[in-house]
Amino acid sequence: MRASDIMTTSIITASPDMSVRHAAGTMVFAGISGMPVVDEAGRLLGMITEGDLMHRAEIGTGVKQRAWWLEMVASTTELASQYVKEHARKVRDVMTTDVTTITESCPVGDIAELLERRRIKRVPVMRDGKVVGVVSRSNLIRALVTMAPEVPTAAENGDHAIREDVLAAMEGQPWAIARENVIVENGVVHLWGPVVGAEEGNAIRVAAENAPGVKDVIAHFGRPPAA
Structure with a gap:
């Protein structure tokens, strides 16, 4: 069994210029916890997930003030990145850009190992540089339910x-x-x-x-x- 056998092909995507609030609403109403971010040509730019929106200033979930000694050892780059994640209004500024991808021929066993090793919940499926599907943990569970052979009596x-x-x-x-x-x-x-x-x-x-x-x-x- 391969990615092409179980992947979701009706893909909901975000654009880099979509507002964070719009992206959050899309995920809520679609019942998904993440989606690919693509440009106008359909090329993958990143992923926006619930994890990227966990710490937001608007709802008071930003990272709390750290101890003074932690502030001292934290780099300026780290602090600036944290500020952007908590306050940015566009998806392009909060999305994850280091995205792991697979092809349609990737074996299901390799996908399960990848999701566990990278501690991610979904992975985009690529063909000719474009997203043609997404395989999530729920896809793997559905495969277990629908395709497991019956045990002979x-x-x-x-x-x-x-x-x-x-x-x-x-x-x-x-x-x-x-x-x-x-x-x-x-x-x-x-x-x-x-x-x-x-x-x-x-x-x-x-x-x-x-x-x-x-x-x-x-x-x-x-x-x-x-x-």
């Missing part, structure tokens, strides 16, 4: 097949348990073996639960396999 998978799938899911993992410690009876997976930590135990359980046809998973850690 136990009737479609015998106990042997279920056991092999459970073992395959754990293969190569440092927390995997030995083959002989996985027993399946009538679709119920029994996990045996030595005492394991909570996280390792959860990983083993989840691997078993995701195997097609599993009815239930019962852990017996700390006990020898049943004879």
Whole structure:
């Protein structure tokens, strides 16, 4: 699955000359928390988000007076930038210009990693220098809901097949348990073996639960396999 499969193509954008108040209103009424800023030719200039509008003088959310020693170590450039963010009237002055972008062929897994690593909620999708879509965290969640395959029922998978799938899911993992410690009876997976930590135990359980046809998973850690 790639960006082109899940991206939003009905894009709401802002212009650099749009007022901050107009931009805020657009986001509120459209139910979005950010939008690309583009010029008349459709070229991406930046992003305007809720985070860019958090500290504003009009509503009393500007950065409060800092301790005198912090004022001394803060550079003139930093203080000037802070003032502009709090008082500027145009989007061009408050938008974020260091924007991460992706292409339509970007794999969904890479997008999720990018959003987490950059601590951002959305990323513009580019084609020939222009924005053709936006992928947000909500797009990823919708993909999970609409495209996750259904798990086959136990009737479609015998106990042997279920056991092999459970073992395959754990293969190569440092927390995997030995083959002989996985027993399946009538679709119920029994996990045996030595005492394991909570996280390792959860990983083993989840691997078993995701195997097609599993009815239930019962852990017996700390006990020898049943004879």
